[in-house]
Amino acid sequence: xxxxxxxxxxxxxxxxxxxxxxxxxxxxxxxxxxxxxxxxxxxxxxxxxxxxxxxxxxxxxxxxxxxxxxxxxxxxxxxxxxxxxxxxxxxxxxxxxxxxxxxxxxxxxxxxxxxxxxxxxxxxxxxxxxxxxxxxxxxxxxxxxxxxxxxxxxxxxxxxxxxxxxxxxxxxxxxxxxxxxxxxxxxxxxxxxxxxxxxxxxxxxxxxxxxxxxxxxxxxxxxxxxxxxxxxxxxxxxxxxxxxxxxxxxxxxxxxxxxxxxxxxxxxxxxxxxxxxxxxxxxxxxxxxxxxxxx
Numbered sequence: 001x002x003x004x005x006x007x008x009x010x011x012x013x014x015x016x017x018x019x020x021x022x023x024x025x026x027x028x029x030x031x032x033x034x035x036x037x038x039x040x041x042x043x044x045x046x047x048x049x050x051x052x053x054x055x056x057x058x059x060x061x062x063x064x065x066x067x068x069x070x071x072x073x074x075x076x077x078x079x080x081x082x083x084x085x086x087x088x089x090x091x092x093x094x095x096x097x098x099x100x101x102x103x104x105x106x107x108x109x110x111x112x113x114x115x116x117x118x119x120x121x122x123x124x125x126x127x128x129x130x131x132x133x134x135x136x137x138x139x140x141x142x143x144x145x146x147x148x149x150x151x152x153x154x155x156x157x158x159x160x161x162x163x164x165x166x167x168x169x170x171x172x173x174x175x176x177x178x179x180x181x182x183x184x185x186x187x188x189x190x191x192x193x194x195x196x197x198x199x200x201x202x203x204x205x206x207x208x209x210x211x212x213x214x215x216x217x218x219x220x221x222x223x224x225x226x227x228x229x230x231x232x233x234x235x236x237x238x239x240x241x242x243x244x245x246x247x248x249x250x251x252x253x254x255x256x257x258x259x260x261x262x263x264x265x266x267x268x269x270x271x272x273x274x275x276x277x278x279x280x281x282x283x284x285x286x287x288x289x290x291x292x293x294x295x
Contacts, residue, residue: 008041008052008053008056009034009037009038009041009056012053012056012057013034015053015057015128016034016037016056016057016060017030017031017034018102018103018127018128019057019060019061019064019123019124019128020033020034020060020063020064020067021087021103022102022103022108022111022123022127023061023064023065023067023068023111023116023119023120023123024064024067024068024071025071025084025085025108025111025112026067026071026084026085027085027087027281027284028085028280028283028284029064029067029068029071030064031284032067033060033063033064033067034060036063037056037059037060037063040059040063041055041056041059044059054130054134057124057128057130057134057138058134058137058138061120061123061124061135061138061139062138062139062140064120065116065117065120065139068116068119068120069116072116078205078206079204079205079206079212080202080203080204080205080206080210080211080212080213081201081202081203081211081212081213081214082112082203083105083109083201083203083274083275083276083281084105084108084109084244085276085281085284086105086243086244086248086260086262086274086276086281086282086285087103087243087244087284087285088241088242088243088285089103089167089242089243089244089245101161101164101166101245102123102127103244103245104164104166104244104245104246104264105243105244105246105262105264105272105274106161106162106164106264106272107157107161108244110157110160110161111123111157113156113160114153114156114157117139117141117149118149118152118153118156119153120135120138120139121135121139121146121149121150121153122150122153122154122157124138125146125150126150126153126154126157132146132147132150135150162264162266162271162272163266164246164264164265164266164271164272165265165266165267166245166246167242167245167246167247167248170265170268171246171247171263171265172240172247174193174247174263174265174268174269174270175240175247175248175249175263175265177189177193178190178193178263178270179238179249181193182225182226182228182229183229185226185229187222187223187226190218190221190222190225190226191218191219191222193268193269193270194218194221194222194269194270195218195266195269195270195271196217196218197216197217197271198216198217198218198221198269198270198271198272198273199214199215199216199271199272199273200214200215200216200220200221200224200272200273200275201214201215201272201273201274201275202274202275202276202277203274203275203276203277203278203281204277204278205277205278205280205281207278207279207280208277208278208279209277210275210277210278211224221273233251233253233258234253234254235253235254235255236251236252236253236258237251237252237255238250238251238252239251239252241260243260243261243262244262246262246263246264246265246274247262247263247265248260248261248262248263249261249262250285257282257285258277259275259276259277259282260275260276260282260285261273261274261275262274
């Protein structure tokens with residue numbers, strides 16, 4: 001193989017990482033997928049490849065599928081709610097609404113309810129717009145079968161999809177008001193910012209303290225936050241961030257990242273709160289998809 005293989009993986013790394021991440025929901029697994037995919041690319045006869053970019057995406061999809069199948073078996077024994085590893089996304093990623101929705105935690109949780117093949121087909125077709133023929137080669141199905149899978153997955157996702165406002169000025173205002181109300185013990189203020197059916201999910205992986213069941217409803221979520229504020233972390237600092245295209249904060253204790261919170265907001269109300277405390281999921285926050293590389 002000549003240097004073109006390196007160039008393909010370097011030039012399109014954002015696309016390839018995004019495909020792997022949206023299929024696996026894991027930064028660490030996605031990095032492993034890219035490494036294994038590059039090895040397979042290096043062994044291939046790339047001189048005969050008509051579209052190196054699409055071919056690289058096919059390899060990544062196959063490896064991501066294998067990774068997801070292994071991960072699903074591990075997740076069956078996961079302690080408490082499972083959340084995807086958070087990634088920091090650029091503030092302007094929200095300008096491309098399709099990508100913002102694709103990497104949002106809410107969407108990734110919906111994708112978890114699909115079969116591995118359905119998830120791969122949905123990501124390649126609905127998010128990145130690859131042709132059915134290319135997808136069929138990646139998932140080892142006929143083109144006709146892929147069209148049926150894509151239709152079934154699309155209907156499933158749309159039926160469960162929740163609206164949300166990508167991170168921006170409006171969501172920043174809501175989060176700021178929410179944190180102010182929480183830190184000042186303003187219960188009424190919190191209730192005014194929470195949707196009646198708000199959902200709070202915390203992922204500690206059984207390694208740190210975190211709610212092991214979802215917390216549902218505005219009153220319960222508000223009281224939970226007030227309880228947390230009464231027992232702050234030592235030397236706690238809070239830094240605003242855009243997490244999975246959603247407004248969020250990085251919470252540190254004595255300079256060490258302890259948790260990542262991000263908020264799902266719709267029409268000025270918080271509809272979902274996602275908290276990641278599992279330390280294994282807080283080690284790759286610098287990795288993010290590149291929204292500039294789209295088919």
